[in-house]
Amino acid sequence: MSKKNTPTKKESIKENKKESGFKTYFKELGEAISKGDWSVKLSMLFMGAGYTAHKQIIKGILLTLFEALSIVLFVIFAIPSLKDFGTLGTVKFEKILDPATLQTTVNDYDNSFTILLGSIVSLFLVFVFILIWIANIKAVYRLQLIDQLPESINKPHINNFWGGIKTLVNNKFHITLLFLPTVGVILMNIIPILVLIAIAFTNYDQNHMPPNALFTWVGLANFKSLFTNTVTSSFSYAFGKILGWTLLWAVLATVTTFFLGILLAMLINVKGVKFKKMWRTLFIVAIAVPQFVTLLLVRYFFDDAGIVNSVLGNLGIVDVLKNIGLVNEHLNYIPFLSSEHWAKFMIIMINIWVGVPYQMLIATGVLMNIPTDQIEAAKIDGATNFQAFVHVTMPYVLFIQGPALITDFVKNINNFNVIYLLTNNSYITPDQAMANANGKEVDLLVTWLFRLTNEYYNYKMASVIGIIVFIICAVFTLTLFRKLMSGGREEQFQ
Amino acid sequence: MIKFKKKFIAFLRHLLLAILVVIWLVPILWLVVTAFSGYSGVNKTHFFPQSWTINNFVTLLTKPDSVVQYGTWFKNTLIISIFTCIISTLFVLMVSYAFSCMRFRGRKELMSFSLILNMFPGVLSMIAVYFVLKSIGLTNSHLGMIIVYSAGSGLGFLIVKGFMDTIPVSLRESAKLEGASEFKIFTKVVMPICKPIIVYQIISSFLIPWGDFVFAKLMLNSGVSKDYTVAIGLYNMLDRSLVNEYFAIFCAGGFVVSIPISILFIIMQKYYVEGVTSGAVKG
Incomplete structure (x- = not known):
């Protein structure tokens, strides 16, 4: 390993010397012109x-x-x-x-x-x-x-x-x-x-x-109207709400699919489970169908007058939910995608449905390469299965998957498909202030700005929102990547 | 007793897996059975159709009308995806090699810059791209779509570069000592090693036009069914005024496009896992 590393180190030293930035760039220019x-x-x-x-x-x-x-x-x-x-x-x-x-x-x-x-x-x-x-x-x-x-x-x-x-x-x-x-x-x-x-x-x-x-x-008028509430404009109100939901969504979507994916992979990988390959393939079939097809289908599946509602209505489950207050009394269906809290819950659940098989596949690959000697050593030292999982398996998985997790988080902030295909045409906001800003409670910043441009031609506000999304994502990734990349991670395996 | 307990736990595991698989496959099953449904709208009371027919497929594939032009859509998407696939695979490989295997002034700055650039929501910049392409008359055309999908693809170098980072430097050094130029090293040394990740890259860029919805919706706005890609065409069938007539055909269309896509997807996943995790093995 050390032999392999020598040329790399030399190279990177050379590179560092060369890369001393803007100052030298202009100094060289000044020298060239004066001398x-x-x-x-x-x-x-x-x-x-x-x-x-x-x-x-x-x-x-x-x-x-x-x-x-x-x-x-x-x-x-x-x-x-x-x-x-x-x-x-x-x-x-x-x-x-x-x-x-x-x-x-x-x-x-x-x-x-x-x-x-x-x-x-x-x-x-x-x-x-x-x-x-x-x-x-x-x-x-x-x-x-x-x-x-x-x-x-x-x-x-x-x-x-x-x-x-x-x-x-x-x-x-x-x-x-x-x-x-x-x-x-x-x-x-x-x-x-x-x-x-x-x-x-x-x-x-x-x-x-x-x-x-x-x-x-x-x-700066557009930025002002995004951050201050006036009688005529409710953009700052809508922005606060949508930003909150976007961040909550990104965290929940990333964390749930990541951990459930690992759990599913482990459930299949356990010794004694038969037909491992078959189980995996069945889960993959579900996500191999193009996303827009399944998402549009699921939207009709959970429609207010859709099949799930008619089945649950026949079984009396709608009435049960009414009695415990989860469904509004005036409704005779479950508003899966048409009331705020139900819709948010369903979006997260459907995203789990879409995302877990992917994570399962990747986690399977990572788990198969886990150094087993470490787990065995931990067990000899008296660690339980659970302790071995928390202290050996998880750190390893997080090390390998760290950068992918960050990209997933950013992808989820910009996750257009799931939200748009599930809620467009089916969710109507009851909040007048949100409607004035052309937003919906279930919108992410990106779907909001997409509709602002595509339906309302409000390019100025969409641009402002886009810049803010960009700043959030960039700050987040740069801080985390810097932490992960420090210590020469890049050349570790060369 | 212990043996019995073990068996019971194993049984529970299998049961849990079976339940999960059912949950995951219900929508797919619904897609398949509705594709064979005799009723053309959304069936709201029965999961399985009351009458079965293959007419939906016949209509879809042989009788194009003003709404459904499935064959044309398929051809459009295929053309776009073949070119997208070639261009973006080349771009990604070129950028990855430059960033991973070469050392030059400004390399790290350029890499961070690309990462930041990639953070910008594509949906937003797409609107400006739309105006640019519109002003040169490329909206509603294959060429325009190919540009949209492949021109910026160089930014997606992270995975391939990560793979190239795991190739031992000594391999390239020895090739250099034998007098190989960088071009030779790129094509004859590095590319063959990268096979799994290249396959991944080829398939994943091929799949983009089949799964993309947003950009196609923005760019293909002529309202002429002949210009659509499969995704937009299918989405269009679910328009409020059309859904009762076309829902079963939508399912048939979704089913047909899913078959090749699923196969490619499963192959791609295999290579992806191989490519992404192999770095850890070598370490």
Whole structure:
């Protein structure tokens, strides 16, 4: 083990030295600019100049072409958006009926969303351009330093154009590997997130929908209305309630499925249980059916007038529940998914139904690899089965499953399917204040924001809620991951 | 006496398992029997249908109408999932290799950044994606859906990277000493070892379009049944105005799509458990 570790340690030391952050990044840039010769300074203006001066013509030409293309794109695409970025457009959409021809013409209006999107994309590209520009200056300065070395010593090898391409499949292979996935992530994640963060500071909602209307910056007004209650807005009331339920749900959903999954795995794994494989497969069949099919089905199963209710009604169980006060007297059915407390209870139960087989499978794998000598040692020392479970099995399982538990918690905070498919169309909130904020008691923050956008076009509030969900998840994961990852967990097994 | 007690406990265990299995399988059983029901709406009083028929399957597979286009949906979903599967598997493998096996400046920062980025609720950023795709005319198209499912997939590197972390460094070092480039090491040394986790990755990304509901609902909003994926098509059958006519067909559709999906899912789980737990064995 120790032999294996040596190269890793060396590597990580090297890595730590290199990774000393932003400070060095700008220090190097400052040094390059102040100490660079004329070729460095000229390449600040013409990016290819430095390389050309150091006899790398192809790189020089390519860089200059890149610069020229960037400038042309900037003038054509970025400037028209960016000039309206401060106001998000001023010319309103108007239709004019020309009385002579009886044809309506549309004026040259501003579309606030296009302006916002265009500006953000432009700013992002400008940022990327600046990064490349800085990298170029540093590279030219490095060339200069190498040139200045005395002839007598062995100079470090300088890559020409083709050599540079070759390193992309070798030393700098990570650049090749990460390029396309990064472009994808920028398109699908970074730019949308930037757009939505921007929308949180605008009044983009049903009354300000492009192209027919303009929206504009409103500063922190949306955040204010989420945190303060006014007569006209009940968002802060709804937010408090939904946030509470979201957190409660995430904890309950994660904990119940995790522990019940382990218990089920142990129940099947015990010596003396026959047909182990059959039992496992039966449980897996239940969750192998696509979730949306089973969830929609279960919704009809537990409908107010559904089959469970008619069976339980015939058996007289509904009356029993009425007598002990679990069901409202006026009802002749159990409001499984239509009253707040029943619905929350059922959602947790159905989630157990969905989630336990997964956890059972994973726990089975983990339990099979548990070092049995430790359990036996504990038993020889006089530990009972239960003590061995608490002090040996659980810590081991938690160690292996720790990161998965964190991701599960975050996934549950954002668990759209279970809540939406079970309660959409079947749960109607009795609380006027909740209804005013377009929320329901059983909503999670994500389902709330989904309906805010998809049904009510309230993009501004949805963005604010999204940012808050993001902050909760990020703070939570980062603190926990830091704890788990400390102590070189990552390279432990290499 | 002790033997009897032991047997009794074992009996109780089996009984408990049997009860649990029944609870877990009741909805599935309901799905299957309703698929063969002669009554087309939601049966509210009887678990088993009063009359049996296979007409639901016949209608589903051979008689497309304005609501049900099952064959087309299946084809749409298949095309989308094949491309999604190829692109995301490649992306995830590339990112995982770079993060796990290579050491470069800014690696840790980039990893933490990706983790944080992954925290952002996808449902929310999807709305912006919708506008972006709409402005280039890609909503209601296969290409748009493929982009939605696969472009950001590089962020899901955690499991595969975790697996690659367990591959001994010495293997790569010796390959390097023999003059292999990083590209060679990636394709010839690391990839073969990663087989179980690659299979897991392939199947799980293939399954995304079959199970996804949210993104498809946002993107495929033309109302034209021909554009739908299986998930949206089936959901649409449960619309208030349609459910009484189409519930049994919905069950038949759910049943048909479940068969290939379940098989793939069971295979995937096997490889997942193998991949996730093998790290512990090597330690």
